[in-house]
Amino acid sequence: MLTAARTLLGAQAQVHSAAILQLRARTAALADAEVAGALHDSRSxxxxxxxxxxxxxxxxxxxxxxxxxxxxxxxxxxxxxxREGLPPERVAVLIDAVVQALADGPHSRMDLSRRLVPQLGDWAQPWLEHSWGGVLKLACALGHLCHGPPRPDDNEAAFVGLPAWLGQAPVVPADSAHGVANFLRRYLAAYGPATPSDFRKFAGIPAGPCRQAFQNLAGELLAVELDGRPAYALARDEEALRRAEMPAGHLAVLPLFDPWLLAHADTAQVVDARHRTAIYRQAGWISAVVLRQGRVAATWTHRRLAVQGQPVWEVELAPLSRLTKAERRVVLDRLRHLSGGLDVRYAGG
Structure with missing residues (x-):
């Protein structure tokens, strides 16, 4: 699980269950409880x-x-x-107040608002309750907080102070250039060959630090051509890349928001342009897919049912090209693995 998470550079958890499936897709077996244990017990x-x-x-x-x-x-x-009228000095006041509040234990957005707005004033309320994270996102980027265990009484996310949660001194960020170069090195190991535009999109960083990271790793990079464009891989991976060959007809099943589908700016590498909107949907929604030799061959959705008291995944498969009966059987086996061993059936039989 940890190897998969580290290789992916994290499992995307906008939908928490999707992150678990991303890790399960890359492990021999993984129970939900193991992920919960890593998050809330060992905190690895x-x-x-x-x-x-x-x-x-x-x-x-x-x-x-x-x-x-x-x-x-x-x-x-x-x-x-x-732009929204919150000056830097008030941002600093808010972050300091949030850090102090979280020292007492987990708090949701609304908890923080109820506690801090009477102290700070009404101006603080929208930035504590903001559905996109408000000032909490910057506090997270600065290493002050993370998500804690789910609250059993409601659906609100609970936040905890990061150092106290990990039982250690504050996490010290790597030197900026060194940290981004390390991140690029690991990105290319997992997702290369890739271009600077690919890395910038995946990492979500400005162009300047992206260019600098490639310059800092220049001695470790192998220049290649990717669909007619200059790209880079790690030089240490050259022999493995030259030997690499996808088995004929290889099928993989990936869940929602899988990082593989987010790793490159040019999505033509994984899906034909005419099918792109079936994968990369509105509001940043990324479909669950079936890959045939690394390219999208189908999308899929599922719903969880109870049949004779037993949980079942009912799957809707939407092929983008023809899937043979043999391929559909393989996909069904992959889906059973993703389900964690539940019974899986295609809708309509």
Whole structure:
């Protein structure tokens, strides 16, 4: 589980169950309880806003590099706050108040609002209750907080102070250039060959630090051509890349928001342009897919039913090209693995 999370550079957790499926797709077996244990007991995984300011399950051991990356977002956050009438001095007051409140234990957005607005004034309310994270996103980028255990009495996310949650001193971000270079090195190991535009999109960082990271790793990079465009891989991976060959007819099943579908700016690498909107949908929604030799062959959705008292996944499969009966059987086996061993059936038989 931790190896999968680290290789992916985090499992995207805008939908928490999707993150679990992303990890399960890359492990021999993984129970929901194992992920919960890693998040809430051993705390070897942390849920927080990561690259592209989206929620991820990240290995705790990787937080130094991640925070170096995230701190590059500070000017963007402050520009947003300023446009909406929140000056930097009030941002600082809010973050300090949030950190002090979280020292007492987990708090939801509404908890923080109820506690802090009477102290600070009504101006603080929208920035504490903001559905996109408000000032909490910057506090997270600065290493002050992360998501804690779910609250049993409601559906609100609960936040905890990151250092206290991990039982250690504050996480020290890596030097900015060093941290981003490390992140790029690991990105290319998982998703290369790739272009600087690909990395910038995946990491969600400004163009300047992106260019600098490629310059800092120049001695480790192998220049290649990717669909007629210059791209880069790690030089240490050259032999493995030259030998790599996808088995004929290879099928993989990936869940919602899978990082593989978010790793490159040019989505033509994974799906034909005419089918792109079936995968990359409105509001940033990324469909669950079936890959045939690395390219999208179908999308799928599921709903969980109870049949004779037993949980069942009923799956709607939407092929983008013909799937044979043999391929559909393989896909069904992959779906059973993703389900965690539940019975899986296609809708309509």
């Amino acid at each position: 995984l942390v849920k927080l806003w990561a690259q592209r300011s989206t929620l991820h399950l990240m290995p705790t051991a990787d937080l130094g590099d991640l925070l170096a990356l995230r701190r590059l977002k500070q000017p963007e956050y402050h520009a947003w706050y300023s």
